Amino acid sequence: MSTATPRPFRVTVWNEGRHEQQNPEVAARYPEGIHGAVAGAVAEHLSGTAEVRTATLDEPEHGLTEDVLAATDVLTWWGNLAHREVSDEVVKRVHRRVLAGMGLVVLHSGHLSKIFTRLMGTTCTLRWRSGRDREVVWTVAPTHPVAAGVPHPFVIDEQEMYGEYFDIPVPDELVFLSSFSDGEVFRSGCAFRRGHGKIFYFSPGDQDYPVYHHPHVRHVIANAVRWAAPEADRSVPRLVHSESGWFERGGEQA
Amino acid sequence: MSTATPRPFRVTVWNEGRHEQQNPEVAARYPEGIHGAVAGAVAEHLSGTAEVRTATLDEPEHGLTEDVLAATDVLTWWGNLAHREVSDEVVKRVHRRVLAGMGLVVLHSGHLSKIFTRLMGTTCTLRWRSGRDREVVWTVAPTHPVAAGVPHPFVIDEQEMYGEYFDIPVPDELVFLSSFSDGEVFRSGCAFRRGHGKIFYFSPGDQDYPVYHHPHVRHVIANAVRWAAPEADRSVPRLVHSESGWFERGGEQA
Amino acid sequence: MSTATPRPFRVTVWNEGRHEQQNPEVAARYPEGIHGAVAGAVAEHLSGTAEVRTATLDEPEHGLTEDVLAATDVLTWWGNLAHREVSDEVVKRVHRRVLAGMGLVVLHSGHLSKIFTRLMGTTCTLRWRSGRDREVVWTVAPTHPVAAGVPHPFVIDEQEMYGEYFDIPVPDELVFLSSFSDGEVFRSGCAFRRGHGKIFYFSPGDQDYPVYHHPHVRHVIANAVRWAAPEADRSVPRLVHSESGWFERGGEQA
């Protein structure tokens, strides 16, 4: 029921890409890389409205040049082994873009990435176990756009366990909770707003399990990308000196 | 940048309609009633995507029959003198519709309406003065859809003062703050989610001032209506008994 | 590390008390009634700082006269079979007391009580099963006073399952999450503020399981009672007319 005039938005799917190089099983599981699987999920659900490209750690500037970011409405982020190899300069660049309105969707082990911890201000640590747990994902914000069309609950047969305590700021919107075979729980879908940007963290997904082929996981990722897309052009918030009466003389526009 | 396929949604603008009958100045200010002005604001901004009708207190069942509500995606509410005359039966009906997903936009003195206080659970009282204060409306959630396209700040030259303490639950999203000539402040734009429904309270607007002709006030009201529209058909949440293993046998769908 | 001068606060533990009358097994499990067990938990942990009394449905005015409520700093509420038998007059009285600052701790099946649903504005429905599930209770707000001294997690060997979707407003503070044997999750410890009152909902506890004898459940209930106690005398928020310049001439005091 939206009245917005649809125009394509531009999605950049970023992946560290190391597991695929180092582990033949991961390469077999994700023949086009985890980035390929994620990009496919976005394209599958947002066909015609989103333009999707990918970028990886080993490209120059990790594929995230100023030009690429300037042409990106939403960035998705997957990393695990090599968070420390991401250059501080690129992290700073992405951080500023998010504050200026670029959406950011952080996936799974991206919780320990430099960009996510910088935006959150906390350690973003958690409890984990790679033990073939069954994960059940529950919606606790049924009207949130990221949950649209997703069954309540849905089951991932085998998955790495991520459990509480998850050291994040209280999410602006808590959308999904997960339980695991052994009894752990996790805030698995969390929305945040920072500066002019929207951020969604979604934990299901792992290199050792075929989670990015799971239809509902793919649907959530696409929903998150669409939700995180900015509605207007923005800049980074800045310090403003305002003389008395400024807004009655015309002032700032939104 | 939305990808939703636009389809028209149905808006019912409700008004008590008593000031217009009792006070020629109000009638002159709002020749089509406050409901006419509000309906015009919605139509002006959502032309082609919203179908707007009006209903008033003096109609049978206050114009809010089961049939009307079943064909309403978003209801706006204006009342002041006659909150007590609204029948408990109609309030109960509207309450259930909101929990089932109908959007509700509560305007100005509607803060003391039966439907708003029932949804909030508090007194919804506040401080007030009809003293020709200047109101300045500031956006504190710049990425919220209800603030889209609205200048930061905008000025209402003459307006009734509404000030803190406003006895509401902490809003799920605080979008606008207002200041008044004499120094009072007010949380003037507040978003809530209850059951499957979205609720927006917006305070600017009064029978004694031409506030519903103010272009930015009109824009906010239309934004709020669009934001509050449900994205899917819903029912009232209910108590569910679930046998062990229910969701692995198919379970509930969202 | 508090600097507050401790003075005893007054706790009224309310119980419907019907299961104990109708079911010998419940009577054997809770020989002093569920209210006796809850009152014991409060007394055990807040000895010397709290004065505890009990009240039940079958007493005149359900034991909740104006005098009793005027001498109550925190009320705890347990009911299940007979929510409808609670008089609307008493509910209205309790509601006003909460808005005036009386703490309220709602336990387990009290989620469907008239007083809780009135304060929340939603149906407060949920999913349930009495199937001897194991419940595991996790702390997601480690600095919250209600979680102080409570292990993370703690296990209840047998318990009724309460699962999502739980139709409440988003809690002001989400303190505990629970998982159940079969995979369900639940927001089992939720803090709300309404008017001048603090409300805590805590789900573990049932007539068919000895949960109110569980040491950590007892600890949480006592923590919740202490947290909900008001820090000052308050009244119900009210509509206030304020002339221009009122606060510079002395104004209102907190």
Add this chain to the structure above:
Amino acid sequence: MSTATPRPFRVTVWNEGRHEQQNPEVAARYPEGIHGAVAGAVAEHLSGTAEVRTATLDEPEHGLTEDVLAATDVLTWWGNLAHREVSDEVVKRVHRRVLAGMGLVVLHSGHLSKIFTRLMGTTCTLRWRSGRDREVVWTVAPTHPVAAGVPHPFVIDEQEMYGEYFDIPVPDELVFLSSFSDGEVFRSGCAFRRGHGKIFYFSPGDQDYPVYHHPHVRHVIANAVRWAAPEADRSVPRLVHSESGWFERGGEQA
């Protein structure tokens, strides 16, 4: 009505201390430095329960050695001219202490300090004007401990204006709103939780106005210090690997 056994907690009041050196008017206004005035406010209100010391930028390690921080329950922060001179090493140290439970009270121009922006993840920029505005401070969370005993509203006759948009994450608790002579508004009292630590930002206070001698400002600062004090010894949250069944074999304690 707290039952906690009072024991003294240790407060370190930190100040950049440059205005006092460079500007005789500031030195005359705050003869013991801004840190002296803030320390006096804490001592005045928390006498007997808090031990207060001060530290400044020009001391070795800015007076914030590991030993000092290990003996600090709550740190207050004031800086303006020399944010960049604060060493990254000390900021990292303070950051880890906050995540481990040390309270942090950030005052006025400290909004642009390295430690606050690191904890928030945003620019923390705002609008400002040093124009002798009158500031009126309103309580919007009347039951919050930081507002205890503070008049609603209170007036600061002359003050620097701080106005929206203030680029912070949505506060976990919004306690105070301010208005200024010219119509600006500001979220002037904001509570955050990060890791195991509590953070309070309070904007009233400036080197060019005698705001730290204002009785209600002093009261709020002392309330904030008391509120931010940890209730238990904590460590920084960390990544934990947990084998299946860990918590049934004893597990972690809170």
